[in-house]
Amino acid sequence: MVMPGMTRHVRDVAEVPSQPGVPDQLHRIEHVRDHTGVERRWHLLDSGPWLAERGITPRGTLLAVHGNPTFSFLFRSLVREDLPWRLIAVDQLEMGWSERTGTVRHLQDRITDLSLLTDALSLRGPVVTIGHDWGGIVSVGWALDNRHDVAGMVLTNTGIHQELGEQLPAALRLATAPAVLPATTSLTDAFLRTTLSLSQPPLPREVQDAYLAPYRGRARRRGIEDFVADIPDTAGHPSRPTLERLAEGIKELDVPTFFAWGPRDITFSDRYLRDLIARVPHAAVHRFEGTSHLVWEDADVAGTLAAWLAEPFDEHGAPRAERDARPVSAHAEQAPGGAVGAAIARLAADPGHVHGPAVVEIGSEDAPGREITWSLLHRRVEDIASGMLAHGVRPGDRVSVLITPGADLTGVLYACLRIGAVAVIADAGLGTDGLTRAVVGSHPDWIIGIPKALTGARALGWPGRRISVEQLPTVDRTVLGVETSIAQLAASGAHMRDLGAPLDAAWPEPGDDAAVLFTSGSTGPAKGAVYTHAQMGAMFAAVGDTLQLDPERGLVAGFAPFALLGPALGAPTVVPDMDVTRPGELTASALAAAVDALGAPAVFTAPAALRNILDTAETLDDRGRAALARVPSFFSAGAPIAPHLLRELAGLMPAARALTPYGMTECLAVTAIDLAGIEEAGEGSGVCVGTPVPRVELAIAVMDADGATTGEISTAADVTGEILVRAPHVRDRYLMLWGTTHTSMRFPGWHATGDVGHLDAAGRLWVEGRAAHVLATAEGLFTPVRIEDAAESVPTVRRAGAAAVGPRGTQQVVVVLETTEGYRAGKPGKPRPAEPSLFQAVRRAVGEATGAPVVAVFTTRTLPTDIRHNSKIDRAALSRWSEQTLRGERAEAL
């Protein structure tokens, strides 16, 4: 028998056109009374039958509420087999394919309407609410009104609170101005089109059409206008009390919470995310760098959410019992030592050291040198710390530190560590765009910077209250929006000390956040690695132990970041006469003078400096030669050093053990190797980076035919796979990158480095490149270096880069070459097909050495390298270029 209601049901669904990526069976129409008591027609997506068809028992329901001007289509990606949750995504009344009633609905009306709908659907817990844009607020309202059913909360690009008196975001300000409102929102579809156009990369045509379809014609768009008009930006607005109730109420929702965010949102910017985090500090957060307001379209939010939902909830949607959420470092042997920076206080109180040098800056003709004793350094750190506290910097505040390396950076960093403010360190090498992303993306409460950085902060609208280093003239302070200076803070700290009120602050706890270090960005957008005090202390200890650094002998910081190491270890540090921003230009005589200042210190340089030191060695006088001959150890971080350079170095520093380390921002010291070790290791696949430094454990994650890790972990020799690291100095997590943290910690107790390599029989680690660049062919897995090494064995080949085209598991190998005749420094040109004889020679050499089939060989003037290291071949760029070219398309320039 056909019920009357069913006929109507079928006809209504038929009115909803098919949408790309939405199985037709998801569409559902319900007729339910709204808050005015009138029956209304709702359109919603319901994945219940879809899941049932696949034998998937849902753990609960995802109740998804869209914002303005989208509709349930936004959430279509939540229908997937690895997500055992039933999706109920509604089109709010007046929106999408739901009814146009002509009623103006305020915030509380919408919340009530939604509750009436879920009652009619007999929706019972566990429910995880999902909200986007203004739908986020409605979803929070529903959660507060239906708390007994709420198991979790997900919010994406929304804002729960609008400070009165604060200005609305520019885009909304324009849209809400009465004269503009109807024109932009309902008379034309400009508001809709603008929202859609924000997506990066642009949305496919059929997706744009699907978003526009329910809003054709002014009458169908009136809901957009009413929705925008309901933004309560004034105290007298009818929705204001509701908004304030929700903004407070959300603080009491102690359910598992996830915030996914597209930072390139001109409406709901990072400011709103910061506000939400302050209200729900326990929330897991993932900022999808580079994505826009429609983060659901720009990033795999659903995939990240699927991983997240598997964590806090069991198969019944109930909260999971205790999980091991400890950081990697907790699984490792712990490092000795207390709070970072405690050594400064200790030496300042030690009569044997109090007047000894802590930091020595060698002068030049332009700038006189200076020597800072432990006593002075201690006082300076305590004064700055005291001044910062007095100015309002709180423990846990994030402080973006944008200071050129030197005594000021040392003072500020240790002051932050002392009071528990979290220093955010982003390398200027990221470039303006990368630096902006790093600073903005770390949500700093404070920015302490040199004038150039503060100018950038002002011009680019970086968040955070601003503090200069030097005291600036009033005009500059006003222009730059600077509140005070480190000089002033130190002075006020000193003043308080003189008055008998020295720093009175507890040392931070070992588990408190200490610093955020931003990665180089050579492997994607820069990520902030968060270190706790314990992890940071362990990191300093690891570097010191690796080098067998003798605190009494001290060190030369030829590479500025190492100037921060000495105070942590209680070792005096000398900074040579050099431009700290150009570490590669350090000369032999400048280095010798620095060595001489301490006697026989350990030497740290940037990898690029070594060539210059060797090239300028002939200018050394006898004293300089003698000084360098005393150096007990030499350490160069950042990139491996070629053995022939190390051999040359042995002529200059015969007593020095030259170490080159392997590490990453997430774990700065993993292994190290010296010249003898390199010679002993001999030739092999990849670069031998030596044996683990103290307290580091290594393992290899085995890969399947597609190059994906299988979950199996091996420490056997000659198994190639993703390198796993465990150490007390592995970072705690990534900042606001829940998904990235989750992926890198998918092996409990290990940090998955994203590098690929193998261990040899002697326990040495060989690095063979990035895991993402492993070539997964039908003939097996090949790391790029193996192919490149084989290609480079062909005469006339100067350097080779390996790339892959096609789907993993059946990829084809492409080799791009620099030849000895064709090589030209500079920008990578357009690769040309190699001559047939060269193609054959490379194909044979690679085939014989590795078994990998090469399908195409190109030559180019110079291979693309990644921006920072200027030595690593940018294999991702090669693969992109090859993929496009070999499809028969015009490739973008390398």
Place this chain on the structure above:
Amino acid sequence: MSPRRVLVTGASGMLGGAVAELLRDRGDQVAAFQRRPAGIPGVEDRLGSLTDPAAVARAAEGRDAIVHLAAKVSISGPEEEYRAINIGGTENVLAALRAQGGGHLVNVSSPSVAHLGSAIVGLDATPADPERARGPYARTKAAAELTAMSADGHDGLLVTSIRPHVVWGPGDTQLVGRIVERASTGRLPLLDDGMALIDTTYVDNAAGAIVAALDRIEDVHGESFVVTNGEPRTVRDVFTGFCEAAGVPGPRLRIPGSVARLAGRVVERLWEARPGHDEPPMTEFLAEQMSTAHWFDQRRTRERLQWEPTVSLDEGFERLAAWYREHPLGS
């Protein structure tokens, strides 16, 4: 395996001939069906038209398996003719087997049946699509494949389809012959520098895969397989390989990407209508082949057929060169 009695349709073509010879050489009893004698020693010619059900039935008499290669491949002629030969012919072959209580059919199809115009990069065989395939040849072959595959498992029939991709070899007048001829007069163009990666199949490998499918049909019936050498190369390298083998200069004309749309038509003109060649597709489809990537995931094909190519591209080029030394151009 005991000798089989096999009918090969379209044995006068390069691939059909190779299949017939391969079966003959291993001791099978082979008959060939086409309009004109194939003239393969040790292979019985049974003449007739594919569109004549009675002729097909007579040819299939006493056969326990058919390898069906005959098809209309040219780009000219009314679509009705394609239907009659490609779809109707396949129906006649199926009917002939049914009439004698069933049998095995290896239906030789073409990757063009699933080619919808965009680049194919490392895909396995996708479903035949008679609606959206390009051109009358591909559309009718797609329909023919669906017809053949839907007969599988009924009336004692076991059917599998093999789609060899760009078959070439010594004596090939279709692909190699035309490319060499154009190149020898300096009229061979490359589209977009000929950088698209394409799969090709040396004729002996295609024949080997077809025979493997026949031998494995109890296990693989109902499945379609793309067959290639599994050694994709750029169009440029493929053309150069042919030209070097024939001793003519390689391609020199280049057509820039900015006129890519025109280029498609230019290449198409290379393969003018030459009716009467019972070969896998060479025309409109091939033109598109030469400007966009077409290479395939061969893992399932090799695993299911328990087959590997025996002649590498390099060896194929050498055999081609040897053939050209015996058959110099212009002789």
